[in-house]
Amino acid sequence: MSRSASDLKPGEAGIIKGYQDNVISLKLMEMGCLPGETIKLNFRAPLGDPISFDVAGYSLSLRISEAANILIE
Amino acid sequence: MSEKKFERIALVGNPNSGKSSVFNHLTGLNQKVGNFPGVTVDKKTGYTRLPDGRRVRVLDLPGTYSLYPRSLDERVVFDVLIDTLNEDYPDVVVVVADAANLKRNLLLFTQIKDLGIPVILALNMLDVSTNLGQKVRPIQIAKHLDVPVISINGRTGEGIELLKKALSEGFDVSKQPVCDISSFSPEVIKAVQEKYQIENPYRAYLYAQQWRFLKHIPALERLEIEKTAKEHLFQNEFYQSKETINRYKYIDKILEEAVEYNVQESRNLTRKLDKLFTHRIFGYVIFLFILFLIFQAIFSWASTPMDFIDWSFSELASFLHDRLPSNKLVDLLTEGIIPGIAGVLIFIPQIAILFAFIALLEETGYMARVVFLMDKFMRRFGLNGKSVVPLISGVACAIPAIMSTRTIDNWKERISTILVIPLMSCSARLPVYTILIALVVPKHYVFGFLNLQGLVLMGMYLLGFLMAIVSAVVINKILQTREKSYFIMEMPLYKFPRWKNVGLTIVEKSKTFAFEAGKVILAISIILWALASYGPEERMQAAAQYVNDNYDISELSDNEIQDKIQAYKLENSYAGILGKSIEPVIEPLGYDWKMGIALITSFAAREVFVGTMATIYSIGSVDLEDEATIKNRMKAEKDPKTGERKYTLPVAISLLLFYAFAMQCMSTLAITWRETKSWKWPMIQLVYMSVLAYVSALLAYQVLS
Known part of the structure; x- marks a missing residue:
């Protein structure tokens, strides 16, 4: 079972290795979530969702369902 | 060169x-x-x-x-x-x-x-x-x-x-592409290049990638491109991801030489502010406080300029009324056109203040945090975190609010947001609320400092918001879609606002409102004036005779006689006839034909309610009225059947509810049509809101009276 970006803990980082869904991966790649890039979970919204990440030198917020498409190692 | x-x-x-x-x-x-x-x-x-x-x-x-x-x-x-x-x-x-x-x-x-x-x-x-x-x-x-x-x-x-x-x-254009796409189905690219005489291969490649969106090409030709692409196994998604990766590779290479990164992490300010603004308690407390501040500003800061606009236009009207010869054209000017323009301009202070705040929140980067905080909450109701900003804007005016839903990329969430925005109490309802609340709610202080009238007013806004949420849930149940909802949002660094941008936003939004909504409001004011001033010839001429027959003229002053004649004329004018014809429908809600006129005209734009009331209770009167005396007149208005006050608590509440929920704004319907490119959505909006308004006003009146 591989981990996804939504499994990270606040402050924890992972390296992107792929995606689960094709369509959303195109958008995520445009936004700088590329394979090999480090993605760090910053903090979660008070209701647990969405999540704020640090990636490619800026902050990006994703819903859990979106972050779950980013596979990390 | x-x-x-x-x-x-x-x-x-x-x-x-x-x-x-x-x-x-x-x-x-x-x-x-x-x-x-x-x-x-x-x-x-x-x-x-x-x-x-x-x-x-x-x-x-x-x-x-x-x-x-x-x-x-x-x-x-x-x-x-x-x-x-x-x-x-x-x-x-x-x-x-x-x-x-x-x-x-x-x-x-x-x-x-x-x-x-x-x-x-x-x-x-x-x-x-x-x-x-x-x-x-x-x-x-x-x-x-x-x-x-x-x-x-x-x-x-x-x-x-x-x-x-x-x-x-000017400069020479570099021809060297960053991303070499020549290996991506060259046959397709070549075919598109030849057919449309496109020199640039990347442009042709984008034609093949996004044939769906090529607005300048007839639909049949677009399908042709799709067919060619399919024949040569053009792999849209694969190519797009390859393209993105190649571009980023190239960018990484440039940045390696062009940017020096110091390891030191210094987004400290943004980090600290985020801790506060997205805190699970303080985050919401601060957001509510900011909302509260915006409301306070809209209601208290705007009142002075609004009073000033009101005062100067009524002064202007009475000045012209006194100086110019008395004829129909002057009446049109002083009773139709000038109050009409005033009715548009009076909202500008509130709209300017609201957009000043919205621009400030966007400039500083805080708005993205609001979206972040509210997304999960809003999603429960079939909306999106990005619906929050349009809903808040709806408090000023539904027109810019509906326009601002374009940032929501999911079709269903966008339609739901558009449909419920007009339930947010816009500034046009404010004068209606104020005058009705002033009529029936005592000037009382709760705990010594909370103004009871103010509380009821806030309650009206809350009611609008709750109804918007409830309607969104229902709409969400009805609308079916397979489209996925995306969020993916950049969280910008916090920045100090650029005042020039805030200022320009204010100017631009106020101008849009004045011209977009202004046209309709002005036109309605003139039409209304004409309907209320004219009627079937024989009935209008019978006015003096009627007063002569029904009152003891010797006991009345000239002014009072004039008022009686005018009142009779109004009742028999086209507007009066119209109002009377809908009386059976609105009687169960507690309204009479005079309110009926206001309701009819309000279906064009609700802000004309007060103006209509002023017109109905004052047309032909020697003095031009201000709002306080309209209030007194409404207070003095008697029910002809019972002889009791007409504006009782049940009637006022029924009217408040009706105005809170009814879709009474042609400009909003027009903008919904433009944004959705279909008559279906504005019609749905009109019908569901009217039913909601009628039923709740009916229930309120029947239960309370």
Whole structure:
């Protein structure tokens, strides 16, 4: 079972290795979530969702369902 | 040097890149907001003078992350840049890039460069980038990309002159593409190039990638492109991901040489502020406090300028009424046109204040945090975190609010938001609420400091919001869609607001309101005046006779006789006849024919309620009324059957509910039509809201009385 970006803990980082869904991966790649890039979970919204990440030198917020498409190692 | 002089400039950039500041610096107040054909995406154009003395056109395109659009706003950028014959197709593009976030900002830049349009890279926010411990070398970037690179500061305007100089001098266009797409189905690219005589291969490749969005090509030809692509196994998604990866690889190579990163992490301020603003308790407390502040500002700061506008127009009307000869034309001016214009202008202080706040929240980066905080909550009701801003804007006016839903890229969430926005109590309801509340709610203080009337007023706003949420849930149950909802949002760094941008937003939004809504309100005022002033000939002429027969004239003063005659005339005017004809329908709600007239006219725009009441209770009267005396007149109004006060608590509450829920604004329906490009949605909006209004007013009146 591989981990996804939504499994990270606040402050924890992972390296992107792929995606689960094709369509959303195109958008995520445009936004700088590329394979090999480090993605760090910053903090979660008070209701647990969405999540704020640090990636490619800026902050990006994703819903859990979106972050779950980013596979990390 | 190239021979051709640049005449048409387009600004392109990522959201949050400071593009609008650059646009404001280039054009100042010399800008105009229009629409792109077919969509209501704001098209901001302006003019700037170049050092060589030429005046050139500048077009500010919506912010986008790439040439593969997600939302309507983003699609406009694609529309304009893909079609060389588009009326807005530029001679040169200035890509404004956030230097502190260069990697992602350069992706769009490389795509535009590969389209073969002359392009200048304007590096913005170098100061922010320096503060983050980065050292950017523009010369290295220029060398690699083979394009002019200009350092600018959108905050101070530094570098704008250099940018203008580069634009006036012109430059050679680099033909070397960043991303080599020649291996992506060359047959398809070649076929498209030949068919549409496109020189640039990347442009042809984008035709094949996004044939669906090629607005300038007939639908049948688009299917033709699809067919060709399918025949040659054109792999859209695979190519797009390969393209993105290749571009980023190239960008990484440039940045390796052009940017020096210091390890030191210095987003401290943003980190600290985020801890506070997205805290699970304080985050919401602060958000509510900001909302409270906005409400307070809208109601208290705006009251003085509003009173002033009200006062000056009524003074003007009575001045003209006294000085000009008494005839129908003067009556039209003083009773129809002037109050009509006043009815439009009076909302401008509130709209200006609301948009000042919205612009401030967006400028500082706080708005993205509101979206972040509210997304999960709003999703429960079938809305999106991005629906929060339009809903808040709906408190000022549904028109700009509906226009601001374009940032929501999911169709269903956008439609739901549009449909429920008019339930938010807009500023046009405010005068209706104020006058009705003043009639029936005592000026009482709760706990010694909370104004009871104010509390009821706040309750009305809350009621509107709750109804909007409930309706969204119902709409969500009915609407079916397979489209996925995306969130994916950049969280910009917190920044100090640029006041010039805030100021220009205020001017632009107020102007839009005054002209868009103003036309309708003014027209209705004039029509209403005519309907209330004229009636069937024989009935109007019988007025004096009627008063003579039914009253003891010797006991009445001349003024009182005149009032009686006018009252009879009004009852028998076209407006009166109209009001009486709907009386059976509205009687169960507790309304009489006079309110009926107000209801009918309010279906054009609800703000005419008070004006209508003023007209109905004052037409022909010697004194022109102000609101306080309209209130007194309404208070004195008796029910002809019972002889009791007409505006009792049940009637007032029934009216309040009706105005809170009814879809009484033609401009809103028109904007919904324009935004959804279908009559279906405005009709649904009109019907569901009218039913809601009627049923709740009926229930309230029947239960309470």
